[in-house]
Amino acid sequence: MPVYKAPLRDMRFLLNEVFDYPSHYASLEGGANATPDIVDAILSECGRFCEEVLSPLYQSGDEEGCVLKDGEVTTPKGYKDAYQQYVMGGWQGLSAPEAYGGQGLPASMGLLKQEMMGTANWPFSMYPGLSLGAMNTIYLHGDEDQKQTYLVPLTEGRWGGTMCLTEPQCGTDLGQVKTRAEPQADGSYAVTGTKIFISSGEHDLTENIVHIVLARLPDAPKGTRGISLFIVPKFLPDADGGVGERNGVTCGSLEKKMGIKASATCVMNFDGAKGFLIGPENQGLECMFTFMNTARIGTAIQGVGPAELSYQWSLDYAKERRSMRALSGKKDPDQAADAIIHHADVRRMLLTQKAVAEGGRAMLYYAARLADHMVEGHTQGDDKKVEEYDDKLGFLTPILKGFLTELGYECTNLGMQVFGGHGYIREHGMEQIVRDTRIATLYEGTTGIQALDLLGRKVLLMTKGGAVRDFSLTVANFARKHVADKRLRPFAVELLKLTAQWNVLTMRLMLAARKDRDLVSAAANDFLMYSGYVTMAYIWLRQAAAAAARLDNGGEQAPEFYQAKLATAEFYFERLLPRAQTHATSMLSPTRSLMQLDAEHMSFMG
Template sequence: MPVYKAPLRDVKFLLNEVFDYPGHYASLPSGENATPDIVDAILSECAKFSEQVLSPLYQSGDEEGCTLTDGEVKTPAGYKDAYDQYVMGGWQGLSAPEHYGGQGLPASMGLLKQEMMGTANWPFSMYPGLSMGAMNTIYLHGSEDQKETYLHPMTEGRWAGTMCLTEPQCGTDLGQVKTKAEPQADGSYQITGTKIFISSGDHDLTENIIHIVLARLPDAPKGTRGISLFIVPKFLPAEDGQVGERNGVVCGSLEKKMGIKASATCVMNFDGAKGFLIGPENQGLECMFTFMNTARIGTAIQGVGPAELSYQWALDYARERRSMRAVSGKKEPDQVADSLIHHADVRRMLLTQKAIAEGGRAMLYDAARLADHMVEAHTAGDPEKADQYDDKLGFLTPILKGFLTELGNEAANLGVQVFGGHGYICEHGMEQIVRDTRIATLYEGTTGIQALDLLGRKVLLMTQGGAVRDYTLRIANFARKLLTDKKMRPYGLELLKLTGQWNWLTVRLMLIARKDRDMVSAAANDFLMYSGYVSMAYMWARMAAVANQKLKHGGEESESFYKSKLATAEFYYERLLPRAQAHATSMLSPSRTLMSLDSDDMAFTG
């Protein structure tokens, strides 16, 4: 069975050499204990847990899946023991406030942990991952009593959390939510309705599950302005803080799905369940965005993770599997055939996976610094500063989620292709990566929803192009520094050209959209993908600049590592970045090419 190996050298390269995380942590109140030695120790232990505990359960969990008996979900063999080890290691509280039993480390440490664990076993990592979003929502919007009641056991990992948004009649369009919340004399609410697609909705890993639920009050306005947010525990907390009586919420069924079969995706029935309002009435969607943005950044990891995992396994296979001779002549004359690694097209696929995994990881780590600052501002009671960082992160979130998950799917499919027919056979694990990764472009908002959020909301409506101007200014300031170095000058010139084009495209779309409202939707996906390719180009230029400097000074033990970075950066700019121009052309195509046919004209007539 293939195994996962944590890419610690690449992780440390980004943390210590590209983004100066030691200096970043030193500037944060929560970073006092995040010294280089402590961070290294945490990364090492996380790698060990991911490799030795989680990775071996990846395929077996898929084969067994979850089971439902009398409303109770049982996870695959080994999951409960692995989760107990996870709790004993203190992993759930890594970035949680010390007041609630956490270790108080910067929020980005949680992302580093989640990337390794998610790459080793994404279905498992979803259970504690959903809890993190619930904890953040309660921490930011809950009352002091709610925080004291729920955050302590959730930080310990004894209790888990979910997000309950989607219903049978609505997916992303939450204005159609019908779940009811009836006020009770004791200040609680009676929650009645059905939620679907609820990840980790029920399981046997924890003693309690805390559902964060969207529902409507009796006099609520229609649409999204009439949605409130509620805490609905599976078991009501007792006065001593332990688990009390069973609440009226139960798993009605498990979804039969394409992948992530070891992750319980549930239909949850709320039958007069006792709930507690969190945040102001009718402002539930605003509060839920805390949860959703956390989940979207987490989901972006599922673009990087499968690219990394599929690349590792495909690379090993390409080194060992022999087939035909290289076009340029025999590379291994003593063997019956040359290894796949010697064929240029196989290298194209492997380098594409490598560029996506390492470029995507850099995009995540860059954004994680913003998340640290945002959390610190919230903790310090500085909402204005928190909003500034939230806006910066909000611009990047749909790019991270939409672009990286699309490329993660591409990388996973390339892994199957490297294996050829063997990639289609379950025992090698490659087809499971494809099945598990496919959901990433769907949940927490499809790629189309992310694209509309980016172009329609973040760029055109909220900032009138200001978000693009601010981000491209950051890229341009970096690019100009590259012009004095002969080797790096081509990267700098290309980035400067792209920043100008990105702004020009934004203005063009703004002008066209004034007369053609369909243009926003028609151009959104291409705009998102273009933004992603340019953002990743910026990251690869940053990595190449560091590698170039290291090689100039010489004497490095990791000379081959830095040469690999430069070669992969060159590959990205020559082979993948040109895709951005196709998206640039396509996004300016008139919307009539999509909208001219009536729905009847599109019907099948065979």
């Protein structure tokens, strides 16, 4: 059975040499305990847990899946024990406030943990992952009584959490939400409606499940302006903060899915369930964005994780599998054939996986630093700081989610291709990674929705191109510093050209959209992918610069690692980054070829 190996060497490189996390943590009000030794110990222990406990359950969980009987869901064998080990290790509260039972470490530490867990066993990691979003929402928008009631058991991992948005008639268009909340004499609300695609909606890992639910008050305005947010627990808390009577919320069915079968995806029925308003009336969508943004960054990990896992397994296979002779001559003359890793096309696939996995991880770590500052702003009550870093992170979030999940899925298919026919056979695990990863481009907003959010809302509507100008200036300033280095000059010069082009493309789209409103939707996907390739190029230049500096100043202890970084950066710039120009051309194409056919003429079936 294939196994997962935590990429601790690469993680330490990013933390200590590329992004200088030790200084970053030292600058944070709550970062005093995140010393290099503590961080390294946490990474090592989390890596051990993922390798020894979670990874062995990945394939067996897929084979067994979840079972619904009499309204109760049973998770696959080994999941309950693994979850108890997770709870006993204190992993759920790693970045949670100490006031509510957490360890108070920076938010980015939680992301490092999530990356390893998600790579080792994504379906398992979804259970505690959904809880983290519920915790963030209650912490930022709940009153003190709600925090005391729900945050402590959620932080301890005794209770789980969900987000309940989607309904049968609406997914992305939440203005169509029909679930209603009737005010009750005791100040609570009776919540009635049906929610679908609810991850972790019902399971046997925790003693209670706290649902964060969008619903409408009786006099609410129509559309998204009339949505409120409610806490609806599976069991009502008793007077002592424990589990009380059963609430009117049940699992109606489990979805039969393509992948992530060990993760319970539920249809949830709320039948006059007692709920409690969180945040202001009719502002539920704004509050829910806290949860959604948390989930979207988390989903971006499902682009990086599968690329990493697929790369690890296909690399091992390519070293052992023998077929034909390399075109440049025999590489393994004592064997009947050469290992397929010597074939250029196989190396193309492996290096694509490596470049995406390592580049994507670095993109996440770059964003995680911004998240730390935003969380600190919330803690300090510094609205200006929150707004500054929320804007920066808001620009990157759709790129992280959309671009990384699209490339991550591509990488899983490349891994399967490296295996050839064996990749199609279940026992090797490659087809499971493909199936599990396909959902990543869909949930928490499809790639198209992320693209519209990026181009239509964040770039054109909200900032008039300012978001691109600000970020591209950061990129260009970094590139200019390395133009004189002959090893980095090709990368830096290309990046400077791209930052200029990025701004020109943005302006041209802004002007063209005034005459053709469909252009924004038509160009959005290409704009997102272009933005992703440029952003990853910036991140690869940062890695290459750190590697070059280390080789010049003491990298002789592990020169192969740093040389591999430079080689992978070269591969990215030469083989993957040129894709950006295809997207640049396509995004400026007229919409006529898309829109000229009437709906009834799209098909001629006779």
